[in-house]
Amino acid sequence: MLAAERQARIVEEIHRRGAVRVIEFAQMLGVSDMTIRRDLDALAQQGLLDKVHGGATRARSASTEEPGFEAKSLRQQPEKEAIANAAVELVSPGTAVGLSAGTTTWALAHALRAVDGLTIVTNSMRIADVLHAPPRTDQNVVVVGGVRTPSDALVGPIAVSALAQLHLDIVFLGVHGMAETAGFTTPNLLEADTDRALVAAGRRLVVLADHTKWGTVGLSTIARLSDAHVVITDDGLPGDGREALAEHVDDLRIVKVEAVR
CATH class of the missing domain: 1.10.10.10 (Winged helix-like DNA-binding domain superfamily/Winged helix DNA-binding domain)
Structure with a gap:
């Protein structure tokens, strides 16, 4: 051939x-x-x-492009694992945790299995499957219902209504893109509504985003950069991204990725 x-x-x-x-x-x-x-x-x-x-x-193309979970899960695997390992250090036993749908939060879900006594709320069946996999833990897992998106998020009015009743200690948010003016974004309007409800339910917001998300702008804004208490990203983040995030976010954590990209 x-x-x-x-x-x-x-x-x-x-x-x-x-x-x-x-x-x-x-x-x-x-x-x-x-x-x-x-x-x-x-x-x-x-x-x-x-x-x-x-x-x-x-x-990758337009601001409305929404790759499926499998496609996204292949991207930046070493970065996502390093970010997840840093994020799990923010969680103590007995905490009420919110996890948005996404492949970086999915990586974090694997790490969270080692933390005792958590209550974890998510709109992702993929994350729920990780947390329910054997061997079973003593964690309580709450899955909010809704309409399924191409990225395997459960979104819409049902999810928003359920999240409005909850009070979480910390929310981990995965995003499609982040930029200084647009903030943290997603290409899916219903997912943006649901993610905003998840953010509102938490006392502390931690955004997990690898370096390729900087400069990418999705159709709808979830939150401003300044809404995040912590942003965890990797050392591939360009200089302008570091400057902008450091200016707007209280705690910017840049993890080193050992694996070859």
Whole structure:
């Protein structure tokens, strides 16, 4: 198979599935992992896809783009894990915790399993599955209902109404983008409403966002930068992002990512 034909197959599969791993491409096309990585480099340079840890996803585009959970879960995996490990240090046994839907908060959910006696409220079935997985813990998990989005969030009036009745010690918010003027944003209007209700239910807001979120602006604002008590991001954050967040946020925590990006 010629390189051009192979790369066309890669783009077609990415558009069909949203995300594919290198090992899957290699097996599908009968070539080495290194060949696939070179193909992904070439296609990424043309803007036809986004390279991520272990594979590729559809190229990011407009403010209304909403990738599925699987596609997002492949992006910035080492960064998300480092952010989650830093975030879990903010949680004490017996705390009432809110977790928005998202792949960074999903990573945090794995770490939270080690903390005793938590009550965790989430609008994500993916996060609930992590917290209910064996071996079972002594945590109480509350899942608010609603309409399911492409990113596997449960959103809408039912979720907003349920969250309005709750009082949480700390809320961890994952976001689609963050920028100085737009604040923390999402491409989904219903998800923005639900996330705002979750933020309002918490006494303390912690935003979890890897460096690629800086400068990305979704359709709807969830909160201003200054609404966050803590922002945890990674050391890939550019200088203008560091300056803006340091100016607006009381506590900016930048974690070092050891893995090669």
